[in-house]
Amino acid sequence: MTTHDTELILQTVAVTGTRRTGHRTIAEYTSLFERYLAPFAPGAHFYIGGAAGIDSLTLLWIAGRTSARITVVAPGTMDQQPAEAQQAVARTRDRVTEIVELGASELRTTAYHARNRWMVDRAQMTIGFPHATEPSAGTWQTINYTAEQGKPRLIVPV
Numbered sequence: 001m002t003t004h005d006t007e008l009i010l011q012t013v014a015v016t017g018t019r020r021t022g023h024r025t026i027a028e029y030t031s032l033f034e035r036y037l038a039p040f041a042p043g044a045h046f047y048i049g050g051a052a053g054i055d056s057l058t059l060l061w062i063a064g065r066t067s068a069r070i071t072v073v074a075p076g077t078m079d080q081q082p083a084e085a086q087q088a089v090a091r092t093r094d095r096v097t098e099i100v101e102l103g104a105s106e107l108r109t110t111a112y113h114a115r116n117r118w119m120v121d122r123a124q125m126t127i128g129f130p131h132a133t134e135p136s137a138g139t140w141q142t143i144n145y146t147a148e149q150g151k152p153r154l155i156v157p158v
Contacts, residue, residue: 014123016142019051019055023158029057049075051081059096060092072098074099
C-alpha cells in the first residue's frame, strides 16, 4: 500500500495508547510516529484522547509534523485532564481542529471506555500503542472495540 492509497482509503484515524511512556526516549517515539503515523497523515483526521502519555505525545507530533486535522477528546472536560495533557493541548491549540468534552461527571473506567468508543465510532481505523509488557485496559479495550466494529487496527507495542 502506498501513501497515496492510505490517503484515499483511510481518512479518519483514532489513536490510543499507554499513559506510561517513560521507558522510551522522545527520539524513539518520534521514530515510531514517523513510521506508523506519518503514512496516514496526508489528508487525515486524527481522533486523540486528551490524556497523558501516548495521547499527548502523538498530539504534539501530529500537530508539529503534519497538516492533518486533529480532534482531542476528553471523557469529562479538559480541565479534569492531567497537567501534561492540558499543556500539550495548549501548545498545539492553533493546530487542533476541535476539542470534544464528553461531560462525564466522574472520571472512572466507564467514562474512559465511552470516550474510546466515541473516537472509534467516528474513525475508519485505530492505531494502538500499548505498553509492551503490561496490559492496558483502555488501550486494549479500544483496539478490541475497533475489531468488534470490523475496522482495521494497527498495533505498535511500545
